[in-house]
Amino acid sequence: FSEAVGQEHVLKTARLFAERGLVNHGWTYINIDDCWQGRRGGKYGAIQPNKRFPDMKAMCDAIHTMGMKAGIYSTPWMGTYAGFIGGSAPNAKSNYGEMAIPEKERKQEDQIFGRYPGVHRRKADHVGAVWLFDRDAKQWADWGFDYVKVDWNPNDVPTTKRIRKALDESGRDIVLSLSNAAPYEHAEELGKLANLWRTTGDIQDHWGSVSSIGFSQERWQKHMRPGHWNDPDILQIGKLGQPNQPNTTFVQTRLTPDEQYTHVTLWCLLAAPLIVSCDLEHIDSFTMGLLTNDEVIAVDQDPAARPARKAWSQGNFQVWTKELSDGSVAAGFFNTGKEKGILKVNLKELGLSGAYEARDLWKRADQGTVQGEMAVELNGHGASMFRFSKKK
Known part of the structure; x- marks a missing residue:
């Protein structure tokens, strides 16, 4: 909903998560x-x-009554990316003076720095002299929020420590999501302080964005562990709104169905936080299928949190693997080219020696025993996902 978001939108979304049955597949936070x-x-x-x-x-009470949790957003800067006030101020009275644009020029009364990139133009894109984030954290705790996305750039360690301290002293257990584009050189330190951290700038609903982000995540994998996750940004599936607009209508993602399979397959192998921002009221059966395949989601949610790796590549074909807690191995077979093709690989090259029972997770169908070479036909920009269990 972006600039139009309101309480009724949020509650309607929560009700749709329940009515559409998404809550039965692990979708928890609104x-x-x-x-x-x-x-x-x-x-x-x-x-x-x-x-x-x-x-x-x-x-928040209503969301909790429905069995879900509630999340909110802020920044340690004086202003947010959308031009609203943030977690610090230039003075104790929170008087922004000439930093704020005249009321008659504002799209919304409280959008005091103007629509993006106003936060940069008005020089509100840094932490102010007076730290107020700790006050905000106490307020969120009183309201009943369970999650906060804190958005600024770059995500520096000293500021993140202040944010962590404010949340720890808020009186409530609140998940900390860092955004955006965490500096890789600080990944280990930030990962100790936050529960998830963005590994990239904002994703967009086209193949260039999804593929360049998704297939470049391997180096981040060593920094995750249970409760602390790399976040390559939200899933670009379904009907989407436009950022920095008061959305009342939604447009189908530009990703093809095959590209959406690749998107979700790769995110699940990477153990990425699965976050959607699509129209649930008019959701189609294809998108519902992407969001409710428990076998695919189980790979994402595997408790061992072992890293995914690019196990094999040749031309436009790649295979990524992930060891799961029950001893089986999940694998994504990808075609990054535009044309349909057959990926042929010897399972030994994936580290799979001997005979395995294979299951196609998207088709939810057993494939029988496989050993030696395996051939998979893939559409352009398409993917298949398998789970290999050692044959007894």
Whole structure:
């Protein structure tokens, strides 16, 4: 919903997660991104919601009653990317003075720095002299939030430590998601402080973006472990809204069905947090199939959190593998070229010696015993996903 997001949208989304049955497949968090913020106030002097969110606590309570958890968004900067106030200020009175644009020029009353890239133009894109994030964290805890996405760039370690401390002292267990494009050289330190961290800038719904991000994630894999995850950004599937717009209508992703299979297959092998931002009211059966295949999701959610690796590549073909907690191995077979082709690989080159029972996870069909060479036909930009279990 981007700039149009409001309490009714969030609750409607939560109800759709329940009505469509997504809650039965592990989908748990209902998260607000930017554009919820009003002005500071309340007992903590924390950011209060704008008029589209009349009762944050009631909203969180309703989400919890439905069996789900609630997420919110902020930044340690003085302003957010969408131009609302952030977790710091230039002075104790939170008076932004000439940094703020005149009211008559604002798209929304509380969008005081203007639509993106206003935060940069108004020089609100840094941590202000007065730290207020700790007040905001206490307010989120009181409202009942379980998750916060904290968005700024670059994600530096000292600021992340301040954020972590504020959440630890908030009185509630709150998941910390760092955004965006965490510097790789700080991955290990940031990974100790956060539960997930963005490994990239914002993803887009085209093959160039999805493939360049997805197939470049191998180096990050060694930094994840249970409870601490690499985040290559949200899934670009279904009908999407446009960033930095008050969305009321949604447009089908530009990814082809084959590209969407590749997208979800690779994200699950990478143990990426699975996050969707699509229209659930008019969701089609294909998108539902992507979101409710428990065998595919199980690879993503495997508790061992062992890293995925690019085990084999030749021309436009790649195979990525991931060892699972039960001793089996998940594998994604990918065709990065535009034309249909047959991927032929000897399983020994994937580290699979001997006979295995193979199961096609997207087709949910056993493939029988495989040994030696395996050949898989793949559409252009397409993927198949298998689980190999050692034959007894």
